[in-house]
Amino acid sequence: MPAVSAVSAAPLPAPPRTLGTGLLLVVLVVAFEAMAVGTVLPRVASELQGLSLYGWASSAFLLSSLFGAVLGGVLSDRRGLAWGAGFSLAVFAAGLLVGGLAPTMLVFVLGRLIQGLGAGGLGALPFAVVTAHYPEAQRARMLAAVASAWLLPALVGPLVASLIADTWSWRAVFWGLVPLLALIAPLCLWPLRGPAPRVGEGSGGAGLLRPALGLALAAGALVEGLRSPGPLGAGLVGLGGAGVVLTARHLFPAGLLRFAGGLPTALAVRGLAAFALLGANSFLPLALHELRGLSLTAAGWVLSLGGATWTLGSWAQAQAERRWGPGSRPLRVRVGLGLMATGLLASALAVLGGLPLWAVYPSWVLACFGMGVGYNSNSLYALAAAPPGESGRLSGQLANIEVLMVAVAAGVGGALIARLPLERAFALAFAVTLLAAVLGWLAAGRLRRTS
Known part of the structure; x- marks a missing residue:
């Protein structure tokens, strides 16, 4: 590319x-x-x-x-x-x-x-x-x-x-x-009024709707299978997983699963980052409440601080974009995801008892700040790769990879919490999200410097 x-x-x-x-x-x-x-x-x-x-x-x-x-x-x-x-x-x-x-x-x-x-x-x-x-x-x-x-x-x-x-x-x-x-x-x-744009050759038009519906149904089967015990759950996981892979081939660019550089890698990085941080976000308040005795209100403040620093990270990357230009985007993505992975690891240790409870606040702030830097830098990289007339399709891809990975992360976390003792379940849930964060950081190394 x-x-x-x-x-x-x-x-x-x-x-x-x-x-x-x-x-x-x-x-x-x-x-x-x-x-x-x-x-x-x-x-x-x-x-x-x-x-x-x-x-x-x-x-x-x-x-x-x-x-x-x-x-x-x-x-x-x-x-x-x-x-x-x-x-x-x-x-x-x-x-x-x-x-x-x-x-x-x-x-x-x-x-x-x-x-x-x-x-x-x-x-x-x-x-x-x-x-x-x-x-x-x-x-x-x-x-x-x-x-x-x-x-x-x-x-x-x-x-x-x-x-x-x-x-x-x-x-x-x-x-x-x-x-x-x-x-x-x-x-x-x-x-936004104006004449209808000339549709790009690769936009796919209405042909994208059938695989998109298939992806939603397959993801639903996968999530339900993760939550359901026994043979029925295993069957739904198998069918849903196969359906997600088959339908995703029609909705996302070739090379997504093998991090093929450029736009496919940008989409893969976005999905892995969403899986890691937003997946952990879905069970973090419950983990703080059940394992460390924090009230739900106090646990909610952790998420509020994270939301504020995500925004701060977004503005920080905007200033970096103005100062160093588009060529710095791949580096900013790697730095942001590295901070996110570090913050996730420290947050997990604080929740599980390896660090003092107060450490969860600065740890989660660090993770969300890194997400703000890396996520938006990655979005800018992907937007610059949109062919003429296909900005709508790319916007759908950016939204879909995020929603798909967050849905799967929620399904994995929910299945672990439902089937295992809570301390073990949360430890494994954090481990899965940390693995996604590290994979995203490694994949970001394949983003090519823009001209």
Whole structure:
């Protein structure tokens, strides 16, 4: 693969300010919903008497977002970004209404599935917008701003959701966001209007939708198999794993599994980093509570500090991009992932008793800061490799590899916790995420210096 070049030689005009404002507000709403739902989900299951479907309330969202990211990318490449963004916003709002008005837990799970379909496209949207509308010199800053839009929801989302549920109803956490989306959607959609782009030869168009649906179904079988004991679970793991490998070949560039340099390696690094940090993030509060006696509120503060320093790392890499240019991206990815792996190791030792409990705070801060540096630097590298007319497809690939690996990480962690004594389960879960972090760091060495 040749050295990565810009998507287009022609300079891009300065994007309107309303585009950046609208995009960040959309990300803010999606981030608030993502942070708030975990707080109110136990109340939803209790009121709707649906504890047996508790797990699927999260899994349905996550797996449908796999398909939603590809669908939004295909619409963006074939009809224009305004079409892709408008469709994703409408579907996400519909899912919020269904979930907020759900009379039963089954209908609530259906609402979560619809939300995920829209959220998948919205999660991929910033990458497509940044690629298509922002010049190379402004991309790092804009991606850092997108990361910052997650900071406020990470800090106050659970508290605000809890207050709304206590003083009013958990339903307002969902349908209450719909009027807000209606107000901010025009700020994002209006600047994206324009003629439909000329679809690149390799974009694949609607042909990507079938393998994307297959990937979501296969990943669902894999996750359910990891959670299910006995022959049925083993069979689902085998079928789901084979299905993931087969369908991924149609959705991701060749050479992904063998770290074939350039874009395939960038996607592999993104997936491994997501598996490592976001996988550990899913069980860290429970481990602190069960093994070290930390209250859930105190454990939540660990995650809030991590979210803040992830944003700080994103801004640090933006400053590094401005000072040293695109050629420093591969080095920044390796440095960031090295810090992340070191922080994960220290966090695991603090949780398991090898280090004092207080050490988990600076350790997790270090891991998340490294993630902010490495993750966004890797995203910039991947965005620069998008062929003309395929920014929508690449945005779907970036979102899908993350969601897929986080879903698998959650399945592995959940299976270990369900089947083994807690101390052993958490030790193995940390070991698996650390292995992914080290593999990501090694794979980042195959990223080639950009010109």
